[in-house]
Amino acid sequence: MPVRLxxxxxEAVAEAAKAHGMDVNSxxxxxxxxxxxxxxLVPPIQQEALPNTA
Structure with missing residues (x-):
């Protein structure tokens, strides 16, 4: 599905995808x-691991 953005x-989507360890399509x-x-139908967005402070 071609989409014009x-x-x-x-650029923001590409940066967000990278921050979540995903490609843009995923x-x-x-x-x-x-x-x-x-x-x-798809894998969830990967969340950043929180530091263990306990």
Whole structure:
């Protein structure tokens, strides 16, 4: 599905995907799945591990 994005949005999405250790396609797919309730179709967005301070 080709999608046209504003260059700033495209860059922000690429940076967010990288921050979550995902490629852009996987990241966008996960966002769309979460928004449509079809989360079982794609892997979840990887969350950053929190430091153990205990």
């Amino acid at each position: 504003h260059p700033a949005l495209k 990241y966008v797919s996960a966002l769309l799945a979460a928004n449509t309730g079809l989360t079982h």
